[in-house]
Structures are given as C-alpha cells and as structure tokens.
Amino acid sequence: MNQEILNKAEELINYTNGNICNHCLGRKFSDCVEGNGNEDRGIKIRESLNLEAYDGGCEICHDLFNFIEDDVLDLVNEKIALLKVEFDTFVVGCKLPKEIVEKDQEISDELDFDVEIIKKEVNREIGKLLEANLEQNVDFDGEDVLVMVDFRRILKEDIENPVKVRLQINPxxxxxxxxxxxxxxxxxxxxxxxxxxxxxxxxxxxxxxxxxxxxxxxxxxxxxxxxxxxxxxxxxxxxxxxxxxxxxxxxxxxxxxxxxxxxxxxxxxxxxxxxxxxxxxxxx
Ligand SMILES: [Zn+2]
Ligand SMILES: [Zn+2]
The missing domain is CATH 3.30.70.2510 (Alpha-Beta Plaits)
Incomplete structure (x- = not known):
C-alpha cells in the first residue's frame, strides 16, 4: 500500500477520533485498495498502519453492519414463512437513519473521497448474505421481490426490534x-x-x-x-x-x-x- 493512501487513511481515522469500522474505512478506499469487499480493505489498511483490531463504536455507521450479520437473515426468513411467498429472484433496498447518510457524505466532502455511498454497500452486503443463505438470487432485471430493510430506528435507544423487513412482491x-x-x-x-x-x-x-x-x-x-x-x-x-x-x-x-x-x-x-x-x- 503506498504512502499516499496510508497518509490519507490516517487523516480519515483521526477525523473520526479513531472510531471507524473496517467497512467504513475500506469503503473510502474502495477505488484504490485491493480487497475482497470493503471490510477486508479496512482490515488491510489497519494492519498496514499497525493499528489494533477494530472493536466497535463507528462514528459513521454506528456499527450498522452488525445488524446485517445478526438480524437480517432471520427477519427475511420470518417474512417469507409468514407470507408463504414463492419467488426466484430479488433485489435489495434499504432505509438508513439520516444521521448515518449525512455523516458518510460529510466525510467524503470534507476529506475529498469520491467513492460509493454507504447505502450501496449496505444493499450489496445484504444481497450477498441472502444469496448465500437462500435459494433465490439477486436479479436486477425482472426481479420477483424487493427486500426492503429499514434501519432507521437503530439509533434510538431501548427499541426491541430496531430493524424491519418488508417484502414488496411485484405483480x-x-x-x-x-x-x-x-x-x-x-x-x-x-x-x-x-x-x-x-x-x-x-x-x-x-x-x-x-x-x-x-x-x-x-x-x-x-x-x-x-x-x-x-x-x-x-x-x-x-x-x-x-x-x-x-x-x-x-x-x-x-x-x-x-x-x-x-x-x-x-x-x-x-x-x-x-x-x-x-x-x-x-x-x-
Ligand atoms: Zn462504520
Ligand atoms: Zn348498493
């Protein structure tokens, strides 16, 4: 990894007071660091800078990616069972808290990153998770179902089910x-x-x-x-x-x-x- 990238990564980490997850760190360098996804890029950058492993408290996404790993598959399976819906193909959409979208954009503007927005990564990660665990596949033309995942309540405290999933079945x-x-x-x-x-x-x-x-x-x-x-x-x-x-x-x-x-x-x-x-x- 060249010095220019490492300097820029340090600048980003300082900007977030060290509180940035591997997904968010990797995403800002998705156009110049090789990796198997943004999380992998983030881990590589951290290693190159001899930093400790990430342990929570991301100022950008508030660890939203943990909700994907922990909750989304179960919620989607519940909905499929509840509706007894049969389908072959799907696409993913998501709704994020305004604070997260704005923080992600602010950092790109302030530090001059020209990379994908967080929403795009969230959709892709959910798509990968579902494709790996369901029989159905992502298909952008002619999808049967839109899986809409709503994260807008994850920043609120004491909420029992902060993530909601809706299946929009196409006619x-x-x-x-x-x-x-x-x-x-x-x-x-x-x-x-x-x-x-x-x-x-x-x-x-x-x-x-x-x-x-x-x-x-x-x-x-x-x-x-x-x-x-x-x-x-x-x-x-x-x-x-x-x-x-x-x-x-x-x-x-x-x-x-x-x-x-x-x-x-x-x-x-x-x-x-x-x-x-x-x-x-x-x-x-
Ligand atoms: Zn993050
Ligand atoms: Zn009548």
Missing part, C-alpha cells in the same frame, strides 16, 4: 383475449350506484351493480391459484354492457398484485376458468 401479468357470449355483463367490476360499493339493500349487500363481470369471472380463479392480494383487469377499449363481444375477442391484461405464488399452471387455470364462466364469457 404478474396475464395477457389474453376474451369473448362475451351474452349481454348484460360489464367488462369490469361495477360498484353499486346507490351505495358506491359499501353494500345496501338495493344491491343485496354485494356492493355491486351487476353480480358478475368479465373481470371477476376470470380473476377470482386466478387469484385463488396465485394467492394474490388483488386483481386488476385492463381491457382494451370501452365496451357497452349490452353488447356481446364475439369474433376474435377483445385483448386484455390481468394484473395480479402481490402474488405469493407466481409459477402457475396456466392450462389448468384456463380449464377451471372455462367451467366457472361457461356460457357467459370465454378467455383465449
């Missing part, structure tokens, strides 16, 4: 065409005009103007198989309730929000839908 889209064989079925769910969907005597407390729709005849079965939270039907164009739709049919996209199961047997579902909708609508 799936099913494309097709439909035919409407009979009149009097709206394309989408139509709230009761009297009660606006709350349920009243007029609508027999269903909240709906019409008992069924092109949307519902399809979506209820698909929701059941995907264990989704909600379905949204996007039909091409408007269509009068009192006309049929025959011929090649009308294109639609069915969006399933928060599907806990995304690998579905479309043929099997199509058979079931055909039974439910028999004589009313057809989905191709």
């Amino acid at each position: 799936i889209f099913i494309e097709g065409r439909y035919r409407k064989l009979v009149r009097g079925i709206p394309q989408t769910k139509w709230p009761c005009t009297k009660c606006k969907g709350r349920g009243c005597e007029e609508c027999n407390f269903t909240g709906k103007q019409y008992p069924e729709s092109v949307e519902e005849l399809l979506s209820e079965t698909v929701l059941k198989h995907t264990n989704g939270y909600e379905a949204k039907f996007h039909g091409a164009g408007r269509e009068d309730i009192d006309v049929r739709m025959l011929g090649t049919g009308r294109p639609f996209v069915l969006e399933i929000k928060e599907p806990k199961i995304r690998k579905i047997d479309l043929e099997k579902i199509a058979e079931e839908v055909a039974e439910v909708a028999e004589g009313k609508t057809e989905y191709l």
Whole structure:
C-alpha cells in the first residue's frame, strides 16, 4: 500500500477520533485498495498502519453492519414463512437513519473521497448474505421481490426490534383475449350506484351493480391459484354492457398484485376458468 493512501487513511481515522469500522474505512478506499469487499480493505489498511483490531463504536455507521450479520437473515426468513411467498429472484433496498447518510457524505466532502455511498454497500452486503443463505438470487432485471430493510430506528435507544423487513412482491401479468357470449355483463367490476360499493339493500349487500363481470369471472380463479392480494383487469377499449363481444375477442391484461405464488399452471387455470364462466364469457 503506498504512502499516499496510508497518509490519507490516517487523516480519515483521526477525523473520526479513531472510531471507524473496517467497512467504513475500506469503503473510502474502495477505488484504490485491493480487497475482497470493503471490510477486508479496512482490515488491510489497519494492519498496514499497525493499528489494533477494530472493536466497535463507528462514528459513521454506528456499527450498522452488525445488524446485517445478526438480524437480517432471520427477519427475511420470518417474512417469507409468514407470507408463504414463492419467488426466484430479488433485489435489495434499504432505509438508513439520516444521521448515518449525512455523516458518510460529510466525510467524503470534507476529506475529498469520491467513492460509493454507504447505502450501496449496505444493499450489496445484504444481497450477498441472502444469496448465500437462500435459494433465490439477486436479479436486477425482472426481479420477483424487493427486500426492503429499514434501519432507521437503530439509533434510538431501548427499541426491541430496531430493524424491519418488508417484502414488496411485484405483480404478474396475464395477457389474453376474451369473448362475451351474452349481454348484460360489464367488462369490469361495477360498484353499486346507490351505495358506491359499501353494500345496501338495493344491491343485496354485494356492493355491486351487476353480480358478475368479465373481470371477476376470470380473476377470482386466478387469484385463488396465485394467492394474490388483488386483481386488476385492463381491457382494451370501452365496451357497452349490452353488447356481446364475439369474433376474435377483445385483448386484455390481468394484473395480479402481490402474488405469493407466481409459477402457475396456466392450462389448468384456463380449464377451471372455462367451467366457472361457461356460457357467459370465454378467455383465449
Ligand atoms: Zn462504520
Ligand atoms: Zn348498493
């Protein structure tokens, strides 16, 4: 390690009164010191300066990286089990206390470091941890789930569970065409005009103007198989309730929000839908 780097490292360590973890030390030299990750860089720098091993109290991250090692995997596993969610790919996001983000930035500004911000390292470390311990992989295009880890409460005292994890499940889209064989079925769910969907005597407390729709005849079965939270039907164009739709049919996209199961047997579902909708609508 050249003298220029070592001088700069000493300057940084003095700036933090010696209270800087290996992650934060290594991160500031991630563009010029070889290493297997920032922590490894930090350890190498410390050794080159003949300093004692780090033992806690980082002024930049307040030892946030310990929470990743200690808590995050268990929290993610708990959430997966709770939601019974099945997925193949994920990306990681995080929320950090403002104090940490600002301190990290202040040091880069004051001491003239042009390196990655702490958030980027946190996301990467969580991604590495999860990839090593889960079956799923990080995939930046077309991820199934966003794992959002919230560290914003770690600086507060006496908090029982300072780290929170949320799984944001991305929707799936099913494309097709439909035919409407009979009149009097709206394309989408139509709230009761009297009660606006709350349920009243007029609508027999269903909240709906019409008992069924092109949307519902399809979506209820698909929701059941995907264990989704909600379905949204996007039909091409408007269509009068009192006309049929025959011929090649009308294109639609069915969006399933928060599907806990995304690998579905479309043929099997199509058979079931055909039974439910028999004589009313057809989905191709
Ligand atoms: Zn640190
Ligand atoms: Zn009503």
